[in-house]
Amino acid sequence: MSFKTLKLSTKLLQTLEDLNYDEPTEIQEKSIPLLLDKKDILATSQTGTGKTASFVLPMLENLEESTVVKTADARYKIQALILAPTRELVIQIHEKIEAYAKEYTHSSVALYGGIKLGSQVSAIRAGANIAVGTTGRVLDHIKNGSLNLDEVEMIVLDEADKMLEMGFIDEIRKIIALTPKTRHSVMFSATFPKPIMTLAKSFLRQSITIEIDKENLATKQVRQMVNHVSEEDKMPLLCEVIVKNSWQQVLVFTNTKLQADKIVENLKAKKIKALAIHGDKSQGMRKEALDAFKLEEISVLVATDVAARGLDIINLPHVINFELPLNNEDYIHRIGRTGRAGQNGMALSLICDKEKIQLEEIETLVNSKMEVFETEGLTLSTSISPTNRKVKKEIKKKSVNLKKAKELAEKMMAKEGMGKKVIPNKKKGEHKKPKSKRHF
Ligand code: AMP
Numbered sequence: 001m002s003f004k005t006l007k008l009s010t011k012l013l014q015t016l017e018d019l020n021y022d023e024p025t026e027i028q029e030k031s032i033p034l035l036l037d038k039k040d041i042l043a044t045s046q047t048g049t050g051k052t053a054s055f056v057l058p059m060l061e062n063l064e065e066s067t068v069v070k071t072a073d074a075r076y077k078i079q080a081l082i083l084a085p086t087r088e089l090v091i092q093i094h095e096k097i098e099a100y101a102k103e104y105t106h107s108s109v110a111l112y113g114g115i116k117l118g119s120q121v122s123a124i125r126a127g128a129n130i131a132v133g134t135t136g137r138v139l140d141h142i143k144n145g146s147l148n149l150d151e152v153e154m155i156v157l158d159e160a161d162k163m164l165e166m167g168f169i170d171e172i173r174k175i176i177a178l179t180p181k182t183r184h185s186v187m188f189s190a191t192f193p194k195p196i197m198t199l200a201k202s203f204l205r206q207s208i209t210i211e212i213d214k215e216n217l218a219t220k221q222v223r224q225m226v227n228h229v230s231e232e233d234k235m236p237l238l239c240e241v242i243v244k245n246s247w248q249q250v251l252v253f254t255n256t257k258l259q260a261d262k263i264v265e266n267l268k269a270k271k272i273k274a275l276a277i278h279g280d281k282s283q284g285m286r287k288e289a290l291d292a293f294k295l296e297e298i299s300v301l302v303a304t305d306v307a308a309r310g311l312d313i314i315n316l317p318h319v320i321n322f323e324l325p326l327n328n329e330d331y332i333h334r335i336g337r338t339g340r341a342g343q344n345g346m347a348l349s350l351i352c353d354k355e356k357i358q359l360e361e362i363e364t365l366v367n368s369k370m371e372v373f374e375t376e377g378l379t380l381s382t383s384i385s386p387t388n389r390k391v392k393k394e395i396k397k398k399s400v401n402l403k404k405a406k407e408l409a410e411k412m413m414a415k416e417g418m419g420k421k422v423i424p425n426k427k428k429g430e431h432k433k434p435k436s437k438r439h440f
Contacts, residue, residue, distance in 0.1 A: 006032045009061060011103040019099065025050035030210045032058050038184045042200045043210040046190055048336035052096045055082075055156050055186050060097075062184070063129065063153065065105045078124070078147065080154040081179065082132040083172065085162040086306065087112035087283055088290065093158065094132045106130055111137045111147070114283030121146040135163065135171035142178065152179040157203070160189040161196055161329075166306070169195070176203060191329050222319075222335050223346045224366070225373040226359065231352040234322060238263065238350065239270040241373075242300065247318050249293070252302045253334045254322040260302045263322060267300055274300035277307040305330045308337065321349040324358050331362050348373050 003016050003024055024032065027045040034041055035058035045051045063079045084090050094110035101107065109123040111133030117140060124131070124146055131138070131147065141147035155176065157163065163172060185204050189196050200207060229237050242250055254260050257278040267274040275289035275298050286307065293301040305325055319338045325331055338345025349370070351359050363369055 001029055007036065008032070008057060012057060012061065012100070015100060015103055021053075025054075027051055027210070027212050028054045028057070030212075031055065034208055034210075035059070035184075035186065036061060038062065040185045040204040040207040041210055042187045042189070042192075042204060042207045043212075044190060044192065045188060045210075045212045046332055046336040049212060051158075051188060052093055053100060055158075055188075056093075056097050056100050059130070059154055059156075060101050060104055060106055063106060066127070066129070077129060077151050078131045078149060079151060080130045080156075081138070081149060081152050081175075082130070082156040082158060083135055083138065083163065083175065084132065084158040085134065085166055085168070087114060087134060088277075088286065088307070089159065090132050090134055091287070097130055097132065101130075108132060111141055112283070113137045113140070117141065117144055117146065135168045135175060138175055139171055142175075149175070149178045150180065152183055154184040154186070155179055156186045156188070157199075158188050160187050160199065161191050161193065162306075164195050164199070169199070172199070190333065221344050222338055223344070224335065224368060224370045225346065225348045226351050226370045227348060227373040228351050228356075231354075234350045234352065235263070235266050238320060238322060239267060239272065241320070241348070242267070242272055243270060248299050249296065249316055250300045250318040250320055251293075251308070251316055251337050252300055252320045252322055253308065253325065254302060254304060255326055257304060259322070260304055263302045264300075267302075272300055273298040274302060276302040278304040279306060281307075305333070308334070317345055319345065319347040321347065324349060324351070324355050324362065328358065328362050328365055332366065 001023060003013055003021065006024060006029070008016075027043065027049050031041055031043055031054040035055060043051075043054075045054070059080050082093055084093060090110050090112045094108050097106075097108040107126075107128050108130040109120060109128035109132070111120050111131055113134060113136055120137075120141065121144070124141070133141075138147065142149070157172065160172075163169075185207075187196075187200055187204060187207075227237065227241075238252065241247070252263060254263060257276075257280050260276040260278050264274045264276045275292060277286045277289050281289070289298075289301060292298045302322075305327075316338045319335055321331070321334060325334060335345075335347035338347055349359070359370075
């Protein structure tokens with residue numbers, strides 16, 4: 001399907017072409033026609049699927065463009081409001097709106113905490129008609145008199161499950177109550193637990209539910225791998241995997257701020273440039289770290305789930321789960337940082353004994369058995385734990401069997417006069433490595 005069939009305006013089609021968006025992603029294909037038609041929707045879609053454009057493009061088309069230069073009276077006229085759980089996600093959505101809206105008079109303002117209200121107030125006054133914000137900061141502006149939601153025509157709750165998980169339900173309700181009842185409402189959520197359904201019921205009018213196949217999402221573009229390792233070997237293994245494979249852009253996930261800092265220290269000790277983003281880091285530091293990572297000034301960004309939620313790092317080749325997330329659904333979010341919109345990626349999870357059951361649960365969730373990442377050639381094999389030794393033995397047995405099977409097949413083919421044929425035993429990888437080195 002092409003964007004043209006979605007009945008978007010010529011100027012928007014031109015912008016999409018400039019951005020090299022050849023065709024709509026699944027969520028865009030499903031939601032754009034409904035949103036252009038001003039239908040309320042409840043959609044499941046992870047970041048990395050093109051979710052932002054799926055609501056921003058119809059938003060740009062539906063909102064009336066200003067024909068006059070903004071006057072002081074127009075300064076508080078916010079026509080669309082997007083609520084998101086984290087500052088990073090707010091900034092990202094805002095940046096995408098600006099990119100998609102370059103041919104429109106629409107303009108967006110990002111409202112998030114950690115910086116003074118002043119600059120945001122100026123941006124609203126300068127004529128922004130789309131506001132993207134965290135719930136707390138949106139309420140701050142309302143209290144401050146710098147934001148008025150009386151004329152909101154469209155409201156989007158992005159990553160609603162995360163906002164609820166973070167305890168923002170009352171703030172969400174307060175904000176919604178300040179918008180006109182006639183508004184067009186959209187809600188995105190990775191999961192549909194009861195509190196989400198309750199919110200959806202009160203917030204949406206006869207909504208249409210859109211689900212994107214999770215199995216497809218997780219397994220289509222991301223090569224999911226595991227390495228069984230003892231807890232104490234995780235750190236040296238992480239460093240070695242990155243160094244030996246010369247990985248240049250790796251996002252490492254961990255569950256605690258303390259662990260994130262510890263990982264950064266260890267990586268730095270191995271001369272790997274790394275920074276952490278987590279809740280204890282100031283807004284400025286988080287942005288700096290993210291920018292440095294995007295500009296490839298550092299090769300590893302270590303993040304906790306909340307800090308990394310929704311981060312859009314284009315073409316990220318590697319994600320490593322230093323440990324499995326506390327919440328299985330977050331696994332999908334984590335690996336969604338790689339394999340974005342048509343790119344291939346790889347997600348490696350370091351699994352110790354106590355995580356094995358959870359790994360099985362995750363494999364059921366994504367409906368896929370993960371491949372074992374071989375650490376052959378890494379010095380770590382000298383400090384191998386009993387568990388890992390057992391797993392390695394199994395791998396070795398399997399590869400011996402595979403070798404035997406190959407020899408047998410070659411013999412049979414030679415007998416049948418088919419000549420020597422190589423049976424591929426490796427999946428297509430995305431990295432160019434010297435032949436002598438094992439890739440995984
Ligand atoms: P999102 O899920 O909105 O965070 O988008 C993930 C990434 O996919 C972003 O880098 C977008 O710029 C990109 N993207 C979104 N839609 C498309 C598309 N139709 N074709 C190619 N890239 C896209």
